Amino acid sequence: MVIHDVSLELRRGEVLGLLGHNGAGKTTTMQMLTGCLSPNSGEIEICGVNLLRQPELAKANLGYLPETPPLYRELNVNEYLVFAARLRGIKSPEIADVLEQAKRNCGLVEVGKKIIGTLSRGYQQRVGIAQAIIHNPAVIVLDEPTVGLDPAQIREIRNLIRDLGDAHSVILSTHLLSEVESVCDRVEILQQGKLIYSDTSEHMRQHENVSGFIVDLRNPPPLNTLEEINGISHVEPLGTTKFRILHKPEDNPKSALLSLAEQHDWKLEQLTPLQATLEEVYVRITESEKTAAAISKEEIP
Amino acid sequence: MIRLIALRELRGLFAMPSTWFMLAILQFVFTWFFLNTLQTFLEIQPQLAQLANAPGVTTIVAVPLFNMIALLLMMVVPILTMRLIAEERRNQSFALLLSSPLPVRYIVLGKFSGLMAFLVLLMSGVPLMIYSLELGTNLDHGLILGNLIGLLLLTCSYVSLGLYVSSLTAHPAIAAIGALAVLAGLWLADVAAGENSAWHMISPLNHFQNFNAGLLDSNDVVFFILFSAVFLLLAMRRINNNRIYG
Numbered sequence: 001m002v003i004h005d006v007s008l009e010l011r012r013g014e015v016l017g018l019l020g021h022n023g024a025g026k027t028t029t030m031q032m033l034t035g036c037l038s039p040n041s042g043e044i045e046i047c048g049v050n051l052l053r054q055p056e057l058a059k060a061n062l063g064y065l066p067e068t069p070p071l072y073r074e075l076n077v078n079e080y081l082v083f084a085a086r087l088r089g090i091k092s093p094e095i096a097d098v099l100e101q102a103k104r105n106c107g108l109v110e111v112g113k114k115i116i117g118t119l120s121r122g123y124q125q126r127v128g129i130a131q132a133i134i135h136n137p138a139v140i141v142l143d144e145p146t147v148g149l150d151p152a153q154i155r156e157i158r159n160l161i162r163d164l165g166d167a168h169s170v171i172l173s174t175h176l177l178s179e180v181e182s183v184c185d186r187v188e189i190l191q192q193g194k195l196i197y198s199d200t201s202e203h204m205r206q207h208e209n210v211s212g213f214i215v216d217l218r219n220p221p222p223l224n225t226l227e228e229i230n231g232i233s234h235v236e237p238l239g240t241t242k243f244r245i246l247h248k249p250e251d252n253p254k255s256a257l258l259s260l261a262e263q264h265d266w267k268l269e270q271l272t273p274l275q276a277t278l279e280e281v282y283v284r285i286t287e288s289e290k291t292a293a294a295i296s297k298e299e300i301p
Numbered sequence: 302m303i304r305l306i307a308l309r310e311l312r313g314l315f316a317m318p319s320t321w322f323m324l325a326i327l328q329f330v331f332t333w334f335f336l337n338t339l340q341t342f343l344e345i346q347p348q349l350a351q352l353a354n355a356p357g358v359t360t361i362v363a364v365p366l367f368n369m370i371a372l373l374l375m376m377v378v379p380i381l382t383m384r385l386i387a388e389e390r391r392n393q394s395f396a397l398l399l400s401s402p403l404p405v406r407y408i409v410l411g412k413f414s415g416l417m418a419f420l421v422l423l424m425s426g427v428p429l430m431i432y433s434l435e436l437g438t439n440l441d442h443g444l445i446l447g448n449l450i451g452l453l454l455l456t457c458s459y460v461s462l463g464l465y466v467s468s469l470t471a472h473p474a475i476a477a478i479g480a481l482a483v484l485a486g487l488w489l490a491d492v493a494a495g496e497n498s499a500w501h502m503i504s505p506l507n508h509f510q511n512f513n514a515g516l517l518d519s520n521d522v523v524f525f526i527l528f529s530a531v532f533l534l535l536a537m538r539r540i541n542n543n544r545i546y547g
Binding site for chain 1: 302305309312313316317392393394395396397398399400401402403404544545
């Protein structure tokens with residue numbers, strides 16, 4: 001069994017990021033959500049329609065971009081997108097409109113007549129995204145949508161996903177944390193087929209956050225002088241001139257330190273507040289889960 | 302929806318140079334065989350004229366031609382069916398169909414009818430060639446019609462078998478070899494079995510022989526329909542099971 005006990009809920013107009021290591025079960029989860037795989041047990045509902053019992057009805061509200069975009073390389077972009085739209089039940093009179101719209105959204109207007117097999121990886125990825133949004137579905141599932149794109153394209157696609165998130169619900173899987181930071185409203189972390197963390201991405205950044213800063217003094221005083229400053233709980237030297245200073249969140253000794261540095265000519269070079277990056281938080285969450293799992297395994301036999 | 306998938310299948314086929322190459326080669330083979338038998342007929346015509354109940358031009362020219370096509374199909378169909386599902390799996394484009402709001406039977410029937418349309422087109426030159434003889438002689442329309450129906454049913458059975466084998470794997474080459482092996486096995490079962498052996502019953506080619514001789518037996522029609530239906534249903538089942546077992 002690869003995935004178990006996973007419960008995801010997606011609200012309208014929300015972008016949900018599914019995070020996890022390689023092999024954590026992100027792709028499998030998405031395949032189940034889109035009907036490419038059936039779960040052994042459990043329920044999947046899309047807009048209130050059960051995916052397992054009424055698959056045709058439920059899938060009409062769904063757009064899916066798998067890890068590898070599902071392209072027919074011998075067709076040109078227009079033909080392919082028209083095929084995708086008709087598959088999703090778009091009627092002929094609307095086809096021209098939705099095609100135009102999807103191409104504009106994904107920056108494909110100039111390549112409409114090109115054969116997909118001759119396009120670059122980035123353009124193929126865009127065609128894949130266009131295919132997922134062409135029928136204006138309520139739920140869009142994107143599996144690593146920015147893989148293989150150049151930085152400018154990544155930014156465009158992220159903006160596009162952000163825009164899509166206003167009107168549709170989007171689930172995207174990724175292992176790029178900057179993507180989560182810039183795009184997602186909420187984060188779920190999967191590890192070994194289980195959900196281990198779920199919160200808004202804003203909260204995640206503050207997860208177990210510490211207050212403190214790194215200070216660089218060209219002419220540093222002895223360590224204990226710094227430790228004695230009111231409010232500082234811990235000083236850790238990071239070299240001859242650099243110190244990591246931790247303090248309690250409620251009283252910030254920054255101004256005290258600054259005025260002391262002025263008085264005693266410590267030659268302050270730099271003062272950077274400590275801010276946990278999402279990356280650190282992610283590593284911390286997954287690591288702590290790993291050790292917890294290891295401990296419980298040891299206890300069982 | 303079935304038509305949509307069938308048209309996509311045709312569009313994909315005609316986008317490949319190998320398809321056109323195959324069309325050209327097979328057309329050449331059919332025509333060469335046709336002209337060859339026609340020449341033989343013209344050479345032996347004086348002797349035939351002396352016989353009391355001599356076979357006509359249809360029996361001597363058209364019947365062997367249809368028989369040859371039936372044998373050739375055994376090798377041509379696996380090459381075409383291998384791509385149907387196996388290649389979509391390999392290119393990962395199958396996810397588009399699976400995540401679309403349409404039942405699996407539409408996917409299977411769409412692919413089946415797309416390839417059938419192509420094969421009908423591939424063989425459409427044959428009746429035209431035969432009917433060109435109408436300019437100089439009288440043809441046995443019943444015999445030709447019987448053969449055409451038989452050939453169509455035979456193609457249906459081959460395509461559905463190939464489609465099923467293609468749904469078993471993600472490697473087109475394995476799908477082609479597998480389908481060819483099964484078809485060749487069924488053919489050998491017919492050729493190698495004894496006089497009254499039951500093995501003849503399971504061979505599509507054996508059932509085609511009656512059509513080839515101008516005999517329209519409902520037994521054979523039912524056999525072809527059942528054969529095709531069983532493999533199409535198995536293919537649908539296989540795709541559904543794939544969702545469960547990955």
